[in-house]
Amino acid sequence: MSYCLYCHQSYTERWSWTDLFGLSIRTLLCLDCEDILELVKGDICSICGRSFSLFPEQYRQGDCCNDCIRWEENEDWTGILQQNRSLYVYNDFLKEVIAKFKYRGNAELIKAFYPVLKKQYKKISQQAFIIPIPLSEERNYERGFNQAELLARGISNHIALLLERKTHEEKQSKKTRDERLEQKENPFIVIEPNKVQGQKVLLVDDVYTTGSTLRYAAKVLLEAGAKQVSSITLAR
Incomplete structure (x- = not known):
């Protein structure tokens, strides 16, 4: 018997042949909660990992979404x-899950996604x-973690x-899309730049929005000598 890290209800784990051969990786959530999550799968943007099934065909060009094309067309x-690769679509349920650990202090809930994170990491780079x-x-002081x-x-x-972040700034979630994109000064600095020189880096964050x-984090790492920067996020 297990207990869901979100709703705290007890549940019996569901087994299948894919579980037996180690092909299926599940969260530490009950089946009802897990079934509400939407895995990012199928045809996705080759850069940001956005699912093409969630928006009209005119918002993509080839294997990239228009957002990424705009980024790539900017020489900077x-x-x-x-x-970037994300585990789940940022639907209403996942938004509530993230709010529960991010703003209400339930850090234990993050562990529900550890098995799936490890599986995705193996696909990207070890x-x-x-x-x-x-x-x-x-x-960090306000949140405690x-x-x-x-x-x-x-x-x-x-x-x-x-x-490291240079200064405290307004929460990204409170900014409009244009405000996020218009930010001029890089908010990040690299501690001990010699450690990233020639290295491949994998950034980790909770949500990919814009x-x-x-x-910005990738740029400052590349300027410090990193060879390549990719990322993984819980939600897209």
């Missing part, structure tokens, strides 16, 4: 983020430096805290 951002997106000192760091620890115990946070 071309090739900055190698790729040779990369894992670096979580940092919070500002004020935000950094959700990106806890997600990263679900992938591996060997993570590198080599990014991609600006991950790209």
Whole structure:
């Protein structure tokens, strides 16, 4: 008997032939809660990992979505983020799950996604430096933990805290899309740049929205000498 980390109801795990051969990886949630989650799957943008099934055909060109094409057409951002892969679509249920651990202090809930995070990591790279997106000192004190760091620890115990935010700023969730994209100064600095030189880096965060946070982090890491930067997020 197991207990759901979200609704706390007891449940009996569902088994299938794919489970027996280790082909199926499940969250630590009950079946009712897990069934509401929407895995990102099928045809996706080759850069940001967005599911093409969720928006009209005119918003893509080839294997890229229009958002990523706009990033790549800007000479300041071309090739900055190698790729992002997200586990789930940011639907209403996942939005509530993230709010529960991010704003209401239920850090234990993050562990529900550890099995799926590890599986996705194996698909991307097992040779990369894992670096979580940092919070500002004020935000970290307010929250008591950094959700990106806890997600990263679900992938591996060997993570590198080599990014730092320069100053406290308004929450990204409170900004409009244009405000996120118009940010001029890079909010991140690299601690001990010599450690990232020539390294492949995997950034970890909770939500990919416009991609600006991950790209700013990737840019400062590349400027410090990183070879390549990709990312993984819980939601897209």
